[in-house]
Amino acid sequence: MTQHLRGILALVVVVLVWGTTFPAMKELTAYFSPVWIILTRFVIAALLLSPFLWRARRTDLALGATLGVLLFFCYLFQVEGLALTTSNRNAFICGLNVLVVPLLGLMKGRLPERRIVAALLLAVLGLVSLCWDGGGGWGRGDTLALLAALTFGTYIKVMETYTRRATRLMSVTAAQIGTVAVCAALWLFVREVPHGAVGMEEAANYWTYIGHGLARYSPNFAYLGVLCTAAIISMQAWGQARTSANEAAVIYAFEPGGAAFFAYFWLGEAMGGRGWLGAALLISGMIVSQWNAESRPAAALAPSNDPCSFRCSILNCPASRRRRRCACCSCTPASRMR
Numbered sequence: 001m002t003q004h005l006r007g008i009l010a011l012v013v014v015v016l017v018w019g020t021t022f023p024a025m026k027e028l029t030a031y032f033s034p035v036w037i038i039l040t041r042f043v044i045a046a047l048l049l050s051p052f053l054w055r056a057r058r059t060d061l062a063l064g065a066t067l068g069v070l071l072f073f074c075y076l077f078q079v080e081g082l083a084l085t086t087s088n089r090n091a092f093i094c095g096l097n098v099l100v101v102p103l104l105g106l107m108k109g110r111l112p113e114r115r116i117v118a119a120l121l122l123a124v125l126g127l128v129s130l131c132w133d134g135g136g137g138w139g140r141g142d143t144l145a146l147l148a149a150l151t152f153g154t155y156i157k158v159m160e161t162y163t164r165r166a167t168r169l170m171s172v173t174a175a176q177i178g179t180v181a182v183c184a185a186l187w188l189f190v191r192e193v194p195h196g197a198v199g200m201e202e203a204a205n206y207w208t209y210i211g212h213g214l215a216r217y218s219p220n221f222a223y224l225g226v227l228c229t230a231a232i233i234s235m236q237a238w239g240q241a242r243t244s245a246n247e248a249a250v251i252y253a254f255e256p257g258g259a260a261f262f263a264y265f266w267l268g269e270a271m272g273g274r275g276w277l278g279a280a281l282l283i284s285g286m287i288v289s290q291w292n293a294e295s296r297p298a299a300a301l302a303p304s305n306d307p308c309s310f311r312c313s314i315l316n317c318p319a320s321r322r323r324r325r326c327a328c329c330s331c332t333p334a335s336r337m338r
Contacts (some may be wrong), residue, residue, distance in 0.1 A: 007242025011251045014236045018287025019258025021228050023266040024220050031213045033192060034079035037224075038072070039184035040214065045227025045233070046181045049174035056171035063162040064172040070155040075149035075180070076187070086142025091256045093145035095127040101249040116246045118290040123253035126281030156245050156252070161189050163241035173237045177229065228282020250285050257282045 028037050053061075082090045097119055102112040112120075166172045194203045214221070240248050257279035 007046075007239040008247065010235050010239030010249070011243060011248055013262050014232050014239065015251055015254045016258050017228055017232050018255050019260075019262045020266075021224065022259045024223050024228070028217055028220055029079075029082075031208075031217065034083070035076065035184050035187050035192065036210070037079070038075050038179060039188060040221050041224040041229050042177055042181040043185060044221060045230035046174070046178040046227065048230045049170070049177055049234070052168070052170040052174040053178070056175065057167050059165075060167055060171040061175045064175025065167060067155065067159055067162060067172070067181045068176040069119030069157060069183060070151060070185075071176060072180045072183040074148055074152045074155055077144045081141045081144030081148060085139060085145065090145045091128050091259070092142065093142055094148045094152070095256055096124070096146070096149040096252055097153040097156065098123045098127075098249045100150055100251045101156050101245045104153065104157045105246070115288055116250070119250045119285040122281050122285035122288060123250050126278040126285060127253060127256060128273035129281060153249065153250075156240070156248055158242050159237065160248070163237050166241075169237055169241065170234065173234045176237075177233060191217055192326060204243055253285060254282045 025037065032040075078090070078094050081094075101118060102120065105112060161174065163169060194206050260279065
């Protein structure tokens with residue numbers, strides 16, 4: 001199995017697990033604000049991945065911090081928008097991120113392949129069939145959902161570049177998750193947590209309420225923090241380093257289908273014929289995105305923990321070819337290729 005195909009399969013697993021977050025978060029949204037949910041799940045994940053920050057390079061920390069800020073606003077716009085519009089409209093508009101990635105490529109003068117264009121059309125048709133409820137005018141919640149789509153599309157595109165520039169991919173991932181937690185904490189302190197002129201009794205009641213909620217819904221947060229955040233975002237970074245941003249965007253379009261699938265079995269929410277048609281179109285888009293896909297060269301894959309791998313081999317690095325030695329550590333690349 002090629003590294004490219006492994007990356008595709010990793011992103012499919014990512015999307016399937018994302019689908020399970022809907023029943024896991026259903027109870028939480030009735031008790032906590034969206035930012036409290038983001039903070040708690042990302043603090044858990046950041047603690048689990050904190051060992052990867054030990055002796056991390058500054059460049060990796062900077063890459064992770066940039067991705068973390070983008071990811072925070074992805075979650076913030078999506079969840080805040082969901083509170084102001086229907087779940088169907090929110091899912092459809094957020095799903096438009098599959099169009100943002102190729103549009104960003106067009107801004108750089110690169111046309112998407114025909115298979116990607118066909119896959120995007122199938123994905124959009126599937127999202128419409130699965131999620132669109134056809135009612136109501138455009139509102140503030142729809143605008144926030146559109147911002148989520150634009151931010152997530154930008155996040156996918158930036159991640160494609162950053163994960164290939166990373167020295168240690170897990171350091172970038174840990175920095176990214178930690179940044180989301182920090183952004184959520186700052187947002188809560190400024191916008192929600194009582195302070196200043198608020199009375200001591202009101203502040204005590206607030207923290208008592210939060211403490212009871214954290215204890216009551218600890219299994220939900222453990223699932224969201226450990227599996228859906230720490231493990232899945234790590235797998236997402238690994239998978240995207242081995243795929244293109246366009247391919248990832250089409251695979252991510254399957255998320256509403258996965259959410260509908262798990263909602264049916266976990267919550268008993270039935271899906272009609274139009275919903276199943278939408279899920280079929282989304283799966284078709286995923287298949288078309290991989291139809292006759294070209295194999296990716298080894299140099300295009302993410303670097304391993306070996307600082308000399310890929311980028312400094314004698315075959316890929318002009319400096320190494322001139323010196324007959326690795327440009328970063330002065331070892332002889334030919335000895336590693338036997």
